[in-house]
Amino acid sequence: MSRATGVKILALSFLTVILLCLSFPPADLGYLAWIACVPWFTLIVTEKKYTWLYSLGIGAAFFIVQLSWLRHIAIIAWVLLSFYCAAYFLAFAFCSRFITARLKLPLVVVVPCIWTACEFVRSFLLSGFPWFFIGHTQYQCLPIIQIADIAGVYGISFIIIMANAAIADLLVRSFAGQKRAFFSLTCILPPVLVAASILYGFSWLRHYHPKEGPVVCMIQGNIPQDLKFESTEEDEIQILKKYTDLSMSIQGTPIDLLVWPETMMPGILNIDPELTGRKIDFLSQLTATKLAQELNTNLLLGGIALTFVGKEQVYFNSGYYYNREGTLLSRYDKIHLVLFGEFTPLKTYFPFLANLVPYEIGLTHGSRRTIFSLDAVQNGRFAFGSSICYEDTVPSLMRKFKKDGADFMLNITNDGWFRDSAELDQHLAIMVFRAVENRISMARAANTGISSFVAPDGTIYDKLSDSAGKYREISGVLINRIKYVEKYCPFYVLCGDWFAVLCTAATGIILILAIIKLRVIDIGKPEYKGH
Secondary structure, eight states: OOHHHHHHHHHHHHHHHHHHHHHSTTTOOGGGGGTTTHHHHHHHHHOOTTHHHHHHHHHHHHHHHHTGGGGGTOHHHHHHHHHHHHHHHHHHHHHHHHHHHHHOOOHHHHHHHHHHHHHHHHHHGGGOOOOOOGGGGGTTOHHHHTTHHHHHHHHHHHHHHHHHHHHHHHHHHHHHTOOOTTHHHHHHHHHHHHHHHHHHHHHHHHTOOOEEEEEEEEEEOOOOHHHHHTOOHHHHHHHHHHHHHHHHTTTTSOOSEEEOOTTOBOSOSSSOHHHHOOHHHHHHHHHHHHHHHHHTOEEEEEEEEEEEETTEEEEEEEEEEEOTTSOEEEEEEOSSOOBTTTBOTTTTTOGGGGGGSSSSSOBOOOSSOOOEEEEETTTEEEEEEEEEGGGGGOHHHHHHHHHTTOSEEEEEEOGGGGOSSTHHHHHHHHHHHHHHHHTOEEEEEESSSOOEEEOTTSOEEEEOOOTTSOOSSOOEEEEEEEEEOTTOOOHHHHHOSHHHHHHHHHHHHHHHHHHHHHHHHHHTSHHHHHO
């Protein structure tokens, strides 16, 4: 590698990493996403020999920075996950370079399809990690994200990458003085798609008239994870008392539903405390009943559930639902568990893997989605579902809740593992797209933040903050009404990730065609014939 080439690769790679990082929270400069990949795409076109090197470097650097909040849990997990995600950058660059070189197709056609396919595969492969999609950077730009109710967040990623590809292609060809093949397509297609998306967005927002739903109250206790994770019985009693006191502070305020975050109920609510012999279980069950009765409200409480399969104890990460009389009606057991966070695959064969899980006990995934029925004082009856922790980042799961009849969704989470980090902001940004895709309100109760309400159009219309404007690692109460769109089923709910599947299929087809063409070229070489 010549010095000039090395400087060029380092400079453009560094510029891409910086622009990408600034596009996502906490910097939140989403407009930079429209040009963030231009330097990288320029390298893909002009620097064939070192594609794997700089693409892997860009991916690793970006994810190591953005996933830095994982260092609070495990340094090894931070590094491994960063390089795993970086591998998708490498696969994207290799496929983009190979296909465009062999088939002579324009970047604006090939690159968006490959990028979308990579995001889609990453969303479910090996349990899935649907974070840091480039479409997520636009969560505050309401007109552009409304197309998510047709194509999901993948549609927004597609358009952003197309714009980046068009700029990169035009820059390379201008400086190199090359023939402008597909020049009209490169100049016209991205602006047309962007304009069409914005027009659709403004049209939908103009006709959007939400109705007022039930009154929901979220409790945010701000319990440090260190205290909760290694708590004594006295600590558990104090956690219960803090959440109870915050809940009782709204006594006299008419609400329809009181919500505690994930695992904030320290005791087990579905087992007779006589069987466990634990004081905290008795106190927790008594507290839940009294809260419902004294506040005259329904409850959704995050906690651990215990069942017995023969002599084996089976634990779930659950949301318990109580009516106004204090009767436990139902519960939802978390379906999508976090790999090496809540469960350990193959631990029977490799016991040492259990050391990577922060819990002493392994959790079991739930088997069904639960729809709760809520009778509001003023607005009638509603159906709602609850996601737990990162489940609101899984598009397919939230879509299924909507298809099951949910009028709105609640997310109960404990992001206290990551302290006062950008993870909290990133998590909220992703939730915005679940609201738009399914045209339902999403409300979140979080132990350390960010407790918030998101409307069906993606507006974050309320979030808990203190008098100084701080919204992470604070305690308090957030009360507001759910906004809802009556009897509306968007195209995305009906057809799911059709757009991402289409992009993945298109990527597979053009990759096969490129391989076939390479094979034909090899067969036609003189040395091949001589052999």
